[in-house]
Amino acid sequence: xxxxxxxxLPAARLLDPETAHGLAIRALSTLPAGPAPxxxxxxxxxxxxxxxxxxxxxxxxxxxxxxxxxxxxxxxxGFVEVGTLTPRPQPGNPRPRNFRLTEDRAVINRYGFxxxxxxxxxxxxxxxxxxxxxxxxNVGANKDSADRAADYVAGIEAFAGLASYFTANVSSPNTPxxxxxxxxxxxxxxxxxxxxxxxxxxxxxxxxxxxxxxLALAHLDGVIEVVRRRRVDGLIVSNTxxxxxAGLRSRHSIETGxxxxxxxxxxxxxxxxxxxxxxxxxxxxxxVGGIDSPETALAKIEAGASLIQLYSGLVYEGLxxxxxxxxGLLARLTREGTTLPALTGRRARxxxxxxxxxx
Numbered sequence: 134x135x136x137x138x139x140x141x142l143p144a145a146r147l148l149d150p151e152t153a154h155g156l157a158i159r160a161l162s163t164l165p166a167g168p169a170p171x172x173x174x175x176x177x178x179x180x181x182x183x184x185x186x187x188x189x190x191x192x193x194x195x196x197x198x199x200x201x202x203x204x205x206x207x208x209x210x211g212f213v214e215v216g217t218l219t220p221r222p223q224p225g226n227p228r229p230r231n232f233r234l235t236e237d238r239a240v241i242n243r244y245g246f247x248x249x250x251x252x253x254x255x256x257x258x259x260x261x262x263x264x265x266x267x268x269x270x271n272v273g274a275n276k277d278s279a280d281r282a283a284d285y286v287a288g289i290e291a292f293a294g295l296a297s298y299f300t301a302n303v304s305s306p307n308t309p310x311x312x313x314x315x316x317x318x319x320x321x322x323x324x325x326x327x328x329x330x331x332x333x334x335x336x337x338x339x340x341x342x343x344x345x346x347x348l349a350l351a352h353l354d355g356v357i358e359v360v361r362r363r364r365v366d367g368l369i370v371s372n373t374x375x376x377x378x379a380g381l382r383s384r385h386s387i388e389t390g391x392x393x394x395x396x397x398x399x400x401x402x403x404x405x406x407x408x409x410x411x412x413x414x415x416x417x418x419x420x421v422g423g424i425d426s427p428e429t430a431l432a433k434i435e436a437g438a439s440l441i442q443l444y445s446g447l448v449y450e451g452l453x454x455x456x457x458x459x460x461g462l463l464a465r466l467t468r469e470g471t472t473l474p475a476l477t478g479r480r481a482r483x484x485x486x487x488x489x490x491x492x
Contacts, residue, residue, distance in 0.1 A: 150231040161205070169209070175472065181298060181366050181417070183297060189211050189459060190213065190442040194244075195447070198248075202258075202261065206265075211440075213268050216300070220251050220275060220291070226247075226307065230390070232383075234385050241385060241388045241391065241393075242307070246274075269296060269300055270300070273288070273301075273311075294335065299338065299341065300343050301343065302372070303323070304372035306391045317355035343368075344368060344372065353408065367417045371421060372391065374393075376491065379491070393444070394445035402433060405433065406481040420434070420436065424458070425454065431465060434476050436478070439473075
């Protein structure tokens with residue numbers, strides 16, 4: 134399956150990105166997934182009370198509607214995050230809303246939480262209940278919601294008993310006003326409601342928060358303080374960026390939306406290291422943004438990530454990327470005679486001492 138899809142990758146790049154993605158999901162949903170590969174025990178990570186067979190996860194956005202989690206687990210991912218899912222169906226922003234920046238190995242999207250709503254995804258996850266594999270659910274709010282916090286609460290209620298963990302996505306740049314939920318007072322109120330809901334309907338299921346890479350460091354201080362105070366289980370750093378690093382070559386770089394892929398790597402990794410230093414071991418971090426090789430995966434881990442996630446890298450590297458990253462990590466562990474926990478965060482302070490990306 135993986136080999137067939139990778140062979141089709143060059144042809145897929147001739148199609149509109151959203152159309153190509155839809156065809157990939159359709160292919161994955163019709164082909165037999167098969168069992169997940171057995172990973173070397175050295176790649177195992179125990180976190181949030183969950184046992185991850187390897188640290189390489191699929192970020193939210195690829196499997197928005199929870200259509201192919203088992204196929205992606207079979208492709209070698211240690212965990213899969215579906216969504217973002219909103220309570221009611223919504224179409225998202227008008228097309229075109231996804232752009233390949235091929236020269237930059239990047240993607241810009243402005244989907245705007247296009248979602249079929251909780252119902253269809255809940256039915257699919259109910260149908261796979263009892264199957265092995267860690268599947269997290271990323272929840273968000275409808276664009277026209279009068280009470281966005283209530284939408285996040287509804288997400289936890291809808292997927293209780295089905296989600297291995299929950300992620301509250303307050304950092305998409307494509308829903309107007311959503312990132313305001315990262316402001317300290319609003320975030321504190323939101324997380325208080327979510328933690329209460331979690332304890333009521335899904336006790337012990339981890340709740341994570343996904344943040345933007347565009348936060349000022351003083352703002353990040355406030356986020357970390359709230360996450361610690363509310364005892365949220367972990368932080369995902371980061372979502373896409375609204376910034377445009379110097380040197381982008383693609384004609385699509387002028388499009389509005391969130392930038393992901395290789396140009397996001399420096400900023401997201403710096404923010405990961407900043408969060409790691411500030412958290413001081415209070416909670417673990419998942420590193421996302423610009424991972425497209427074993428080297429970039431290792432850099433995320435050394436900057437403070439206990440787990441990593443990727444998505445845009447698949448656009449250019451294919452489904453074999455997860456396996457290549459795992460092979461590269463194992464080679465490093467063998468060469469250094471070390472462990473993944475020993476690598477986690479060991480260069481975070483070096484990262485925060487460097488010049489800030491873009492300055």
